[in-house]
Amino acid sequence: MVHLPLSKNLFEHTGEAMTGINQYMTSDHRHCDELFAATESAADNEDWETAATQTEIFLTAMENHFTKEEEVLFPVFEETTGMQQGPTQVMRHEHQQMRDLFSQLRYALEATDQDEFLSITETLLILMQQHNMKEEGILYSMSDEQFGDDTASTVLEKMQKIGD
Numbered sequence: 716m717v718h719l720p721l722s723k724n725l726f727e728h729t730g731e732a733m734t735g736i737n738q739y740m741t742s743d744h745r746h747c748d749e750l751f752a753a754t755e756s757a758a759d760n761e762d763w764e765t766a767a768t769q770t771e772i773f774l775t776a777m778e779n780h781f782t783k784e785e786e787v788l789f790p791v792f793e794e795t796t797g798m799q800q801g802p803t804q805v806m807r808h809e810h811q812q813m814r815d816l817f818s819q820l821r822y823a824l825e826a827t828d829q830d831e832f833l834s835i836t837e838t839l840l841i842l843m844q845q846h847n848m849k850e851e852g853i854l855y856s857m858s859d860e861q862f863g864d865d866t867a868s869t870v871l872e873k874m875q876k877i878g879d
């Protein structure tokens with residue numbers, strides 16, 4: 716299966732400088748994208764042993780990333796901007812949609828069902844690309860704009876502790 720290059724941050728092409736939180740979290744997205752590509756290509760080659768290993772590595776990275784957002788970044792974003800029901804609620808809902816796909820991915824893996832597996836990864840890819848674009852373009856950049864330096868460095872430090 717041939718895919719277009721994985722999601723690129725639109726702002727990378729406009730030359731807008733990325734700083735702090737946006738830079739850190741965007742590179743986390745790219746890291747997950749790479750792990751996703753390895754997972755998909757193993758399934759593409761019907762190398763189920765590698766697919767199983769890569770899926771677990773990918774899903775662990777995704778869960779760590781979601782934890783950084785749900786437990787560290789989003790609460791501070793909500794408090795700083797006063798937007799409790801805004802972008803963070805949409806993002807939390809999309810995380811849940813992705814988690815549903817993660818479970819389906821594990822079932823397809825167990826059944827070594829290539830068609831099913833690749834159809835789930837296709838849906839997941841679209842969801843991830845749209846989700847990441849919204850975070851990078853709106854949520855992360857607003858965080859960099861609105862958090863003071865001290866808050867930003869505390870948030871970054873806490874997220875880094877969660878690991879990749």
Ligand SMILES: [Fe+2]
Pocket residue numbers: 781784806810846850
């Ligand atoms: Fe997210």
Ligand SMILES: [Fe+2]
Pocket residue numbers: 740744780784847850
């Ligand atoms: Fe994210």
